[in-house]
Amino acid sequence: MASAQEIQPDPRARRGRFLARQVVFLIFVTAVLINPAPARASNFGSICDASGCVSVANNVQHAVRESGLLLNDIPGLRAAVTDRVRTVYDPLDLVAYVTTTDPLPDVWAHDDNYGPSANDVVAWVDCDGTNTGTGGTHPNRWCRGQIMRFNSYYYHFSSRVYDDDAQRQNVACHELGHTVGLRHHETVPAVGSCMYRIVGVNQTTILNPHDRAHINAYYN
Numbered sequence: 484m485a486s487a488q489e490i491q492p493d494p495r496a497r498r499g500r501f502l503a504r505q506v507v508f509l510i511f512v513t514a515v516l517i518n519p520a521p522a523r524a525s526n527f528g529s530i531c532d533a534s535g536c537v538s539v540a541n542n543v544q545h546a547v548r549e550s551g552l553l554l555n556d557i558p559g560l561r562a563a564v565t566d567r568v569r570t571v572y573d574p575l576d577l578v579a580y581v582t583t584t585d586p587l588p589d590v591w592a593h594d595d596n597y598g599p600s601a602n603d604v605v606a607w608v609d610c611d612g613t614n615t616g617t618g619g620t621h622p623n624r625w626c627r628g629q630i631m632r633f634n635s636y637y638y639h640f641s642s643r644v645y646d647d648d649a650q651r652q653n654v655a656c657h658e659l660g661h662t663v664g665l666r667h668h669e670t671v672p673a674v675g676s677c678m679y680r681i682v683g684v685n686q687t688t689i690l691n692p693h694d695r696a697h698i699n700a701y702y703n
């Protein structure tokens with residue numbers, strides 16, 4: 484702030500204030516650049532690792548096929564997948580639906596006894612050599628013909644994963660999330676999302692507002 488006597492400030496003082504203003508401006512710009520939009524912040528984007536793949540979808544039409552590669556080993560799982568497609572995903576900015584005939588679906592649903600997994604991976608998503616199209620670049624790499632694999636070993640020889648509707652809906656919600664680009668929440672179950680990395684008993688069957696914002700921001 485200028486003092487009362489400073490009617491004509493000398494050039495050096497003016498230059499000092501100008502530099503100070505530039506510093507403030509640079510700090511402001513930097514702050515904007517290092518704060519990404521909240522919807523892109525944490526758990527969205529393609530990735531493949533030892534426990535499967537996360538890919539985005541190539542468009543807003545998301546067809547989930549429940550026959551061909553069959554969902555017939557874990558009782559109630561097909562109903563749970565259908566229910567989550569219609570209840571959780573279709574209401575978003577996606578047109579998500581189940582099909583028994585589409586020869587080129589976005590996602591196949593499949594259950595099989597893959598045996599025990601070292602890390603108890605009870606279900607995962609593949610974009611393997613059977614895919615019917617891939618494209619885009621990370622983190623927006625898309626895959627058509629992804630396969631959701633539900634390991635029925637954990638139905639037959641374990642428990643707390645596929646035992647009741649809530650558990651099956653939780654796992655279905657989780658794997659479907661991977662097929663549209665959602666990654667895990669690593670934090671406590673209090674995130675209120677089926678994308679918490681632990682699935683099964685006592686886990687929620689829905690996405691949280693953060694997940695929904697990611698999907699609605701990407702598919703529109």
Ligand SMILES: [Zn+2]
Binds near residue numbers: 657661667680
């Ligand atoms: Zn997962």
